Amino acid sequence: MSPQGFDFQHTVNQVPVLDNYNAFTTHTALQNALAAYGGNGFKEQAKTFGALMGSHEMQEAGSLANKNPPLLKTHDRFGNRLDVVEFHPAYHRMMDVSLRHQVHSIAWTARQDGGYLAHSVLSYLKQQIDEGSSCPLTMTFAVVPSLEIEPDIAREWLPLVLSNEYDRRHVPYFExxxxxxxxxMTEPQGGSDVRSNLTFARPKGNGIYQITGRKWFCSAPMSDAFLVLAQAEKGLSCFLLPRFTPDGEKNQLRFQRLKDKLGNRSNASGEVEFHEAWGKIIGEEGRGIANIMEMVRHTRLDCAIGSAATLQRAVAEAIHHCNHRSAFGKKLIHQPLMKNVLADLSLESEAATTLAMRLAKGFDDALLDEEALHFTRIATAIGKFWNTKRAVLAVGEALECIGGNGYVEESVMPRLYRDVPVNAIWEGSGNVQALDVLRAMHKEPASMEALLNYFNKAKGLDGDLSRHLDSLQQLIADTAEQELKARIIVEKMALAIQAIELIAIAPSSVAQLFCESRLSVKRNFTWGTLSGSNSLDEVIARTYSA
Incomplete structure (x- = not known):
């Protein structure tokens, strides 16, 4: 201690780093959803993976991979094209661990046994250490149904896609x-309007094409192969483009640069040119959008899961902080207004997590039930829209709970804050999702019927929910200016699904608090405005309990 009586050697009232914890067993709401939706057979696997994802080693890997982003190496020292992306060892560590634990493959290897639910829980836990490396994992998972359209391609590629070995070598796929x-998919002039794509494909026979053109966003350019959209004689078509041709030659994919992105920095996203690149068509000419949409529908599921995961991680950080930090004579967690904010964020987290896992259950159910298939087709767009929107707002509020220590780069919070918007943009922005729901309402009557049946069965479960559903029905019935009101309709649909599922699987106190705060006429629009304090501790503990 200094002569003046001030201790310069020790800092007090600071919060320990949240690591070396089990991201699954400390999250009651996630455990509850896994059990309620029939996934208890995967509980031990989730518990093991949750401990690994919460470990200091994996938390540090996520940090290092984002501090040392990938680099594009276009040429070797002699001027020969390479087009390789180099990563920090921490990135490869995360990929290796994730593939070995079947994050990408379990949905397909455990079909009809809750495989999608297992995938979703593992993806949820993985997302919490790093957004960027989750991108190639998602696409590797999601590509399976598109590859299955073409039996020859499926036979050649699925054993590699479903392998649980991470092979980072830049060599032909057959090695x-x-x-x-x-x-x-997207090009400079079109973005989400892929029908305006200019990249074209010239047939060479036996389903082989030469692809020429330019893509503005190529996700995960270090991958072994890509699904690509290009114009053929009969219209926009879907193609498989490998990094190496079947004869072992480097394919004519030339990467121009990597994007300098707001977040998602551990992951590479690039601009690419195709110079008569070797490609093989998937399905028929002119069916490109339909064929690649099978992949997109699955990536949208992971967007809903990923946003719920990042939201929960941010709220867990806030709860952890408030459990350790004191102000004005007591722990922050015991300050009534802070408790209200944390409970409100925790309620949002549980609703988002439950919605994501209900979508996963729908994918599982759709393997055996046609109505579940139709329900899931429209509900996925709804869930992707809502979870990605709410997570952006909630992560910002969680950061505020932590204050200045959450705003500095040594904290994980700035990375979460930068990462979370990507899910709202990738695979179709909010407007695209809302318009997809409208399209399904009018062009896929079976999907709309399945959704309305689901809503009708829920009437009478809760007064606020019933009034909400009546209001939603009136909106749907009013066809005037539906496109203008699309977001209102989809928001009400999302809230209704969340309420119905919380009533079904969560404690009644949690479900009632959600309905009162999200569906009633007294609804407020800032966090920390819950009325009544009886269940706040319970709600917080369900999101993170050390």
Missing amino acids: KKGATFGMA
Whole structure:
């Protein structure tokens, strides 16, 4: 201690780093959803993976991979094209661990046994250490149904896609122990309007085409192969483009640069040119959008899961902080207004997590039930829209709970804050999702019927919910200016699904608090405005309990 009586050697009232914890067993709401939706058979696997994802080693890997982003190496020292992306060892560590634990493959290897639910829980836990490396994992998972459209391609590629070995070597795919996939859909002039794509494909016979053109966003350019959209004689078509041709030559994919992104920095996103690149068509000419949409529908599921995961991680950080930090004579967690904010964020987290896992259950159910298939087709767009929107707002509020220590780069919070918006943009922005729901309402009557049946069965479960559903029905029935009101309709649909599922699987106190705060006429629009304090501790503990 200094002569003046001030201790310069020790800092007090600071919060320990949240690591070396189990991200699954400390999250009651996630455990509850897994059990309620029939996934208890995967509980031990989730518990093991949760401990690994919460470990200091994996938390540090996420940090290092984002501090040391990937680099594009276009040429070797002699001027030969390479087009390789180099990563920090921490990135490869995360990929290796994730593939070995079947994050990408379990949905397909455990079909009809809750495989999608297992995938979603593992993806949820993985997302919490790093957003960027989750991107290639998602696309490798999601590419399976598109590859299955073409039996010859499926026979050649699925064993590599479903392999649980991470093979980072830049060699022809047929020499590898496992493969990862990326995708390249959008172009500079069109963005989400892929029908305006200019990249074209010239047939060479036997389903082989030469692809020429340019893509503005190529996701995961280090992948072994990509799904690509290009114009053929009969219209926009879907193609498989590997990094190496079947004869072992480097394919004519030339990467121009990597994007300098707001977040998602551990992951590479690039601009690419195709110079008569070797490609093989998937399905028929002119069916490109329909064929690649099978992949997109699955990536949208992971967007809803990923946003719920990042939201929960941010709220867990806030709860952890408030459990350790004192102000004005007591722990922050015991300050009534802070408790209200944390409970409100925790309620949002549980609703988002439950919605994401209910979508996963829908994918599982759809393997055996046609109505579940139709329900899931429209509900996925709804869930992707809502979870990605709410997570952006909630992460910002969680950061505020931590204050200045959450705003500095040594904290994980700035990375979460930068990362979370990508899910709202990738695979179709909010407007695209809302318009997809409208399209399904009018062009896929079976999907709308399945959704309305689901809503009708829930009437009478809760007064606020019933009034909400009546209001939603009136909106749907009013066809005037529906496109203008699309977001209002989809928001009400999302809230209704969240309420119904919380009533079904969460404690009644949690479900009632959600309905009162999200569906009633007294609804407020800032966090920390819950009325009544009886269940706040319970709600907080369900999101994170050390």
